[in-house]
Amino acid sequence: MSARGTLPLPVGGMTSPGSSEPAWTAPGELARLETPCYVFDPATVESDYSDLKRALGTPLLVSLKANPNADLFVRCAPTFVDGIELASQGELNVVVGRSPVAKFINTPAMDQTLMRAGIASRATLILDSLPQVEMLTSLTPKAKPLPVMLRLNAASLVGNVAPPGGGDHFGMDVPDAMKAIIRLRASGVGLRGLHVFAGSHSFKSWSPMILTAVERLLPAVEAAAGAPVDLVNVGGGFPEDWRVQSALFDEYRRSLSRLSSRVKVYHESGRAVFSGCGHFVTKVIAVKSVNGGHVVICDGGIAQCFNLAQTERVMKRLRRPVVVPMREASGAPKALSGQVRVVGNSCSRADVVGELDPAVTVRPGDRLVFSDCGAYTTYSPTAFLNLRAPTLYLVS
Amino acid sequence: MMYRSNTLECAPLTVGFRAVRVSGRLTHSPYAGMPYLSELRPWPLQQPHEYTSIGMFEVPYEQPVIMSSQQRDGWLADLVTSAIQAVPGINLTVIRMGGPESQLPAALLGQDVLLANEPGPVVARTQADDRDGIFEIWQDIRTEGYSEGNNSLVLTMHGAALVAPFVTFAASHPELSRLADLSLTAVPAGCGWGEE
Numbered sequence: 001m002s003a004r005g006t007l008p009l010p011v012g013g014m015t016s017p018g019s020s021e022p023a024w025t026a027p028g029e030l031a032r033l034e035t036p037c038y039v040f041d042p043a044t045v046e047s048d049y050s051d052l053k054r055a056l057g058t059p060l061l062v063s064l065k066a067n068p069n070a071d072l073f074v075r076c077a078p079t080f081v082d083g084i085e086l087a088s089q090g091e092l093n094v095v096v097g098r099s100p101v102a103k104f105i106n107t108p109a110m111d112q113t114l115m116r117a118g119i120a121s122r123a124t125l126i127l128d129s130l131p132q133v134e135m136l137t138s139l140t141p142k143a144k145p146l147p148v149m150l151r152l153n154a155a156s157l158v159g160n161v162a163p164p165g166g167g168d169h170f171g172m173d174v175p176d177a178m179k180a181i182i183r184l185r186a187s188g189v190g191l192r193g194l195h196v197f198a199g200s201h202s203f204k205s206w207s208p209m210i211l212t213a214v215e216r217l218l219p220a221v222e223a224a225a226g227a228p229v230d231l232v233n234v235g236g237g238f239p240e241d242w243r244v245q246s247a248l249f250d251e252y253r254r255s256l257s258r259l260s261s262r263v264k265v266y267h268e269s270g271r272a273v274f275s276g277c278g279h280f281v282t283k284v285i286a287v288k289s290v291n292g293g294h295v296v297i298c299d300g301g302i303a304q305c306f307n308l309a310q311t312e313r314v315m316k317r318l319r320r321p322v323v324v325p326m327r328e329a330s331g332a333p334k335a336l337s338g339q340v341r342v343v344g345n346s347c348s349r350a351d352v353v354g355e356l357d358p359a360v361t362v363r364p365g366d367r368l369v370f371s372d373c374g375a376y377t378t379y380s381p382t383a384f385l386n387l388r389a390p391t392l393y394l395v396s
Numbered sequence: 397m398m399y400r401s402n403t404l405e406c407a408p409l410t411v412g413f414r415a416v417r418v419s420g421r422l423t424h425s426p427y428a429g430m431p432y433l434s435e436l437r438p439w440p441l442q443q444p445h446e447y448t449s450i451g452m453f454e455v456p457y458e459q460p461v462i463m464s465s466q467q468r469d470g471w472l473a474d475l476v477t478s479a480i481q482a483v484p485g486i487n488l489t490v491i492r493m494g495g496p497e498s499q500l501p502a503a504l505l506g507q508d509v510l511l512a513n514e515p516g517p518v519v520a521r522t523q524a525d526d527r528d529g530i531f532e533i534w535q536d537i538r539t540e541g542y543s544e545g546n547n548s549l550v551l552t553m554h555g556a557a558l559v560a561p562f563v564t565f566a567a568s569h570p571e572l573s574r575l576a577d578l579s580l581t582a583v584p585a586g587c588g589w590g591e592e
Contacts, residue, residue: 023429032431039431070436074461074541093438097450098541113442120447392434396425396467 024395025279027326030367035283036300037391038377040067042075044277045374049079052238052272055249058256059266061085061104061233066270066375067278070094071394077101085268086123089114096121104233106151106195108170112139119145126151126195128171133180137187147190149233150177154198157217158209168199174217181224193231193263194221200271200312202237204245207252210234215259231264240275240372271375278374280305280390282321284366285345293338296362301344301351304390306379308344308353308370318342318355321368331363342368345387413582416559418566419550420575422537425462426471435464435498436540453542462547465497465539472535473503475569479531482565485558487529488522490515497539523554530554531562549575556585 023029024039033039045067053060059082064073068091077095083102086092092114095103105118106126112135118125119139126149127133136145154160155167156174172180177194184191196214198206214232222228242249259265282300289295302309310316321342342354354370356362377390441447463471472491480486491504493511504511512518515532522530532552536545551572553562559582566572566580 024431029430040434068438069434070438071434071464074436077541078460089442090438092447093441096439096441096447097453100454100456116444117441117447120444121451393431394434394464395429395431396427396463 021322022395025322025324025369027324027367030281030324030369031326033281033393034391035281035367036298036304036388037281037393038305038373039279039281039393039395040069040072040374041277041395042072043395045072045076045274046079048276049076049269049273052242052269053082055242055246055253056256056267057253058260059083059264060273061266061268062273063087063236063268063270064091064094067274067377068094069377069392069394070098071392072277074098075394082266085126089117092117092121092123104149104195106149110135115139116143119143122146124149124192127180130172130176130180130183133183136189137183140187140189145189147192147230148184149193149195149231150180150191151195151197152177152217154196154202154206154210154235157196157213158206159213160209170197171195178220178224181221185224185226191221191225191227191229193229193233195233195235197233197235197268198237200237201239202235203239203242204248206237207234208255211255211259218263229263231266232259233266233268234259236267236269236272238269238272240271240375242272274375275372276374278372278377280308280370280373280377282344282368282370284362284364284368286364287336287362294336294340294358296340296342296356296368297345298342298353298368299345299388300390301346301353302348303344303346303351303380303384303387305353305370305373305377306381307373307376309350319353319370320356321354321370323356323360323362324367324369325361325363326365326367335361346385348384412556412584413559414556414585415552415554416563416580416582417550417552418563418572418575418578418580419548420572420578421459422462422547422549422571423576425467426571427463427467432464432467435466450542457538457544457546459538459546461538461541461543463537463539468535468537468539469496469498469500469504471571472533473501475533476509476531477503478569479562479565483531483553483558483561485529485555485561486531486553488527489531489533490518490522491533492535519552519554528555529558548577 061083062080063085065087073094077099080101083104085104085106087107103121103123104126105123108128110132115135124146128151151171153167153171153173181191196210256265282298284296285299286297336358340356340358341352342356344351344353476489487508489509491511492515494513510518515534519530519532534550536548538545538547553559
């Protein structure tokens, strides 16, 4: 649960009179929704984006992979003034023609089709490897790309590669980046800047090291390029509950001043921008008892909302969804006892997505609403069982 | 001399007007707070020239997208239905609408409803046949990132006997009465819209 989620009123949408819950969570409104489903609120995206950008004090790119819903993009695009980062042709096809916002394309899997599409879309390509540099130079001078950026491997940049071959597989190590700059210069392709990203939830531990290392590397980069670079995207890795680290942000913002004095510093975010905007709604199919505990079986779980699997957390702490009793729910409310687990429909023993207080009554037909599920909604490890995909709604 | 007002007060509109026009701009969704089905999909693009072409639509628009196409169509259908109930003399409704993007509501497919890219000439032609009681809806509601428009709405009621009831209807309508840049223009009998 993010700090924003503890506010008395949700951002955006309307609330029921005398209630802190959005009006659409009333039983009569929930009954209209086809479950399992997501409900996204564009007003929350806009608000959370603006809050994070203000906390950082720099331009903020939006990583569309966190939520590539086209309706949400169209509604929020005027807010994403600094640009969006895309990682596939499918994502490019969501945004092209729909907004003049600046586009940045970055993926280690960029092939010639995506590269050509990106150039035609006037996107800034962020090259991930020497083979991508060669691919681009083979297309010039016929293709005329915008000045490109280079993605640096975070571990290489900060000198934290142990054992050899360690770190993630994104970007170039520093020696290859220097070769790339020389190759681009010889080919007449401009260098716009550098990009570093250490991964999800990396902000606290990596960002200070990245700032220092980028500042140290810049003179050599600019010397090799023969010109100053325009911008450096130092990534993000902000958690959804970044607001609880306000003191850290204050200190970090101050630490940006040296680098900001010589180059435009950008950050990027997906999780922190989109997480709060989404609710996952699932319907209770059955309630059963097993070995003295109770199990609430739902029509959706990790197959539709993989976030609830909490694979990126060291400690999995089960979520407690809001139970909305429905008028048409069947059977008398059941008194529960022992541990009450909420499970999805994927036939996986890992599909335990939440727990309920035994004092809560729940019946088949009731709806469970999980908040803060707006990021990485399309991520799914498999299509196991051919389960129904979640229906997607937006709040006006 | 035409009657103009930036409110929907109808007191001056007693007799002698042959048409009335209410115009303004929607600044929020009429369905605020309610979920709607996500409709938009990625474009099926592959070739560089396709990206170059669609890039021509990437221009800044001042007004935001506030409704989906289904919401817009549903809202227009409700507007038509409620107007016909409040102003029984309406015998033809002409609505500005491009190619429909989804299945249209039944109220927009009635025999007395006409959808046109440009309603003006249709209305003029119909009036030339001495047909009156025409409700003209010119809408420019944005439903997509590429769509031009400024969420404006111009509603014209043609027919002397319908002017006063239509203004009463518009004044009591929950959304029309709250349009931004609201204005009301009434045309005396014997005058055109451009004559002042």
